[in-house]
Amino acid sequence: MTDVIVIGSGGGGPVVAKELAARGLDVLVIEAGPRYADPEKEWTHFEDDANNPITGFLRQGPGDRSKGPWLRDLPQNSWVWQVAAVGGTTLHFFGNSPRAAPGAFLGYDGADRDMYDTAHLFPFGYEELRRYYEWVEATLPVQTAPMGAKEEIFLRGAAAIGLPHQTTLDTTGPSHRAQQNAILQPGGTAGRTDDDARLHYPEAQGCTMCGHCYQGCYLPLGAPRNLKARRSTDNSYVPMMLTADAWSPTGKPVTLVTDAMVTQILSHDVWGQRTAHGVRFRTTDGVFHEAQAKVVVLAAGALESPRLWFNSGLPNPNDWVGRGLTDHHLDGVAGVFDEYTGQTGGAGSNARVDLPGYGGIEQVALPPALQAYSANYSDSGIHGYGRAGGVVGSAGADTMGRLVGHDLLNTLSDADRTLWALVITDDDVEPGNRVTVPGFLPPDDGGWVPRLTINHRARSARTRRNREHCTRTAVELMRAAGAKSVHRSDWPPLILHVQSSMRMGISHQDSVLDSDAEARWVKSLYITDNSALANSLGGPNPTLTTQAIATRTAEKIFAKHFGGDSWVGKENPVSSIDDRVTQAVVQRGI
Numbered sequence: 001m002t003d004v005i006v007i008g009s010g011g012g013g014p015v016v017a018k019e020l021a022a023r024g025l026d027v028l029v030i031e032a033g034p035r036y037a038d039p040e041k042e043w044t045h046f047e048d049d050a051n052n053p054i055t056g057f058l059r060q061g062p063g064d065r066s067k068g069p070w071l072r073d074l075p076q077n078s079w080v081w082q083v084a085a086v087g088g089t090t091l092h093f094f095g096n097s098p099r100a101a102p103g104a105f106l107g108y109d110g111a112d113r114d115m116y117d118t119a120h121l122f123p124f125g126y127e128e129l130r131r132y133y134e135w136v137e138a139t140l141p142v143q144t145a146p147m148g149a150k151e152e153i154f155l156r157g158a159a160a161i162g163l164p165h166q167t168t169l170d171t172t173g174p175s176h177r178a179q180q181n182a183i184l185q186p187g188g189t190a191g192r193t194d195d196d197a198r199l200h201y202p203e204a205q206g207c208t209m210c211g212h213c214y215q216g217c218y219l220p221l222g223a224p225r226n227l228k229a230r231r232s233t234d235n236s237y238v239p240m241m242l243t244a245d246a247w248s249p250t251g252k253p254v255t256l257v258t259d260a261m262v263t264q265i266l267s268h269d270v271w272g273q274r275t276a277h278g279v280r281f282r283t284t285d286g287v288f289h290e291a292q293a294k295v296v297v298l299a300a301g302a303l304e305s306p307r308l309w310f311n312s313g314l315p316n317p318n319d320w321v322g323r324g325l326t327d328h329h330l331d332g333v334a335g336v337f338d339e340y341t342g343q344t345g346g347a348g349s350n351a352r353v354d355l356p357g358y359g360g361i362e363q364v365a366l367p368p369a370l371q372a373y374s375a376n377y378s379d380s381g382i383h384g385y386g387r388a389g390g391v392v393g394s395a396g397a398d399t400m401g402r403l404v405g406h407d408l409l410n411t412l413s414d415a416d417r418t419l420w421a422l423v424i425t426d427d428d429v430e431p432g433n434r435v436t437v438p439g440f441l442p443p444d445d446g447g448w449v450p451r452l453t454i455n456h457r458a459r460s461a462r463t464r465r466n467r468e469h470c471t472r473t474a475v476e477l478m479r480a481a482g483a484k485s486v487h488r489s490d491w492p493p494l495i496l497h498v499q500s501s502m503r504m505g506i507s508h509q510d511s512v513l514d515s516d517a518e519a520r521w522v523k524s525l526y527i528t529d530n531s532a533l534a535n536s537l538g539g540p541n542p543t544l545t546t547q548a549i550a551t552r553t554a555e556k557i558f559a560k561h562f563g564g565d566s567w568v569g570k571e572n573p574v575s576s577i578d579d580r581v582t583q584a585v586v587q588r589g590i
Contacts, residue, residue, distance in 0.1 A: 005278065401489075
């Protein structure tokens with residue numbers, strides 16, 4: 001029997017694995033997807049090669065790309081952007097690492113406290129979480145993003161509409177700022193030349209400003225894995241968990257098993273209390289295996305975690321397993337400029353606006369194909385040809401809906417004279433937005449397929465208000481920055497910030513996890529992915545908060561089940577780019 005089994009190696013699983021391995025525990029991580037051990041040879045920057053949902057290497061499916069993907073049952077017009085692999089969906093995230101809005105937490109008494117989803121607050125205060133933020137920010141590390149043409153234009157527009165410059169990591173009011181990103185800043189020749197021959201490590205270090213964040217980060221070429229620019233967990237926490245004995249005096253390296261689908265969480269009764277004691281998983285040869293542990297950590301993602309819960313036959317007495325899913329009710333706004341914007345170059349998102357109580361706006365760099373996709377994904381029909389039942393207005397934009405024909409050609413005639421903004425809504429926890437099992441599709445390698453239901457056009461009044469406020473602000477920002485025309489996409493659910501489907505909460509009546517992230521009805525079972533979040537955080541990107549809470553959960557597990565003491569706030573964190581990590585990564589060929 002091992003000490004801890006972690007199911008999933010995306011944004012949260014490697015965090016709890018690394019922290020507990022550093023304390024000397026035996027940790028086994030099981031991942032359904034592959035591990036890309038040599039992405040310089042295995043990946044390309046071609047958008048279709050990476051992101052094609054059927055054959056792309058960044059898809060939800062097995063590592064063998066000759067086999068089909070794992071489908072999801074979607075009863076509405078929507079798109080789920082998931083990745084099954086070591087690193088999970090962080091493989092194509094932008095590294096944006098803002099802290100949550102304090103108003104999303106218990107005990108907040110600011111003047112705007114009634115602006116948030118007060119019925120579904122986190123079951124602890126923001127002040128308690130701050131030290132875990134600081135720990136994760138030092139470990140990744142999180143750094144202030146570099147500025148270029150598109151960021152200058154975006155921030156120019158934000159300042160022109162009266163938003164002040166934010167200079168703190170905590171968000172206390174409407175403001176604009178450079179992103180805090182989990183991306184290493186450019187060093188040496190990185191960002192200073194387009195000559196590929198001069199973009200090799202160590203001459204080039206950190207972000208090379210290649211503009212291909214969506215296709216996975218494997219630059220600078222020749223850099224040790226933990227020194228690749230973006231701090232997706234395959235480049236940060238995974239190298240650390242695999243080398244824990246090299247940088248921690250008490251550390252033990254984690255055992256990582258990939259291409260292995262967990263099909264059941266094993267549990268039994270202990271003094272009348274259901275208790276997790278292991279997992280059953282299937283490898284690609286079709287053979288089933290079982291592993292036992294004192295503690296099981298579920299970190300499979302906001303869709304996969306409730307799916308595995310249901311498929312394991314675990315209890316659901318309040319019917320909240322899979323409910324309350326939030327997705328930031330995203331929207332896209334684009335401006336067309338006469339000047340060069342640099343839209344297709346540089347890191348994915350380096351500037352942001354925060355609108356506490358409403359959500360926020362992020363500048364996003366998109367390559368041409370994704371710009372075309374973004375302009376053609378809409379809940380409002382084809383621009384100029386009817387609304388197809390759409391329920392929102394233009395928010396002041398010149399065009400809205402799908403752009404086709406000359407409208408699309410005129411917008412994208414020069415992909416580097418556009419500027420795209422992502423609207424991120426602080427959306428409510430709503431019971432009807434949920435994951436259920438089974439759906440209409442037949443079982444796949446993991447058992448019954450999950451069905452994801454989002455009542456897109458019937459969201460709460462606060463959610464609709466927030467999205468319209470943020471979208472209108474984005475349109476005003478584009479005009480103030482000098483855009484000659486502005487487009488609103490009105491996206492259907494674009495599910496890439498999916499969270500809170502196994503939420504922790506104050507009340508046992510509307511949550512699955514207690515304040516320690518332990519399952520209320522299955523002892524020794526914890527959850528450390530986005531599904532554990534209590535709400536949509538007030539709008540900011542979820543990964544940093546998930547990783548901070550996963551660190552907190554690691555301390556809770558260590559204290560309750562192994563008699564250990566806490567360490568955050570008492571010790572100095574080791575950075576994932578520490579020389580001890582690098583040396584071990586190089587020596588072991590990780």
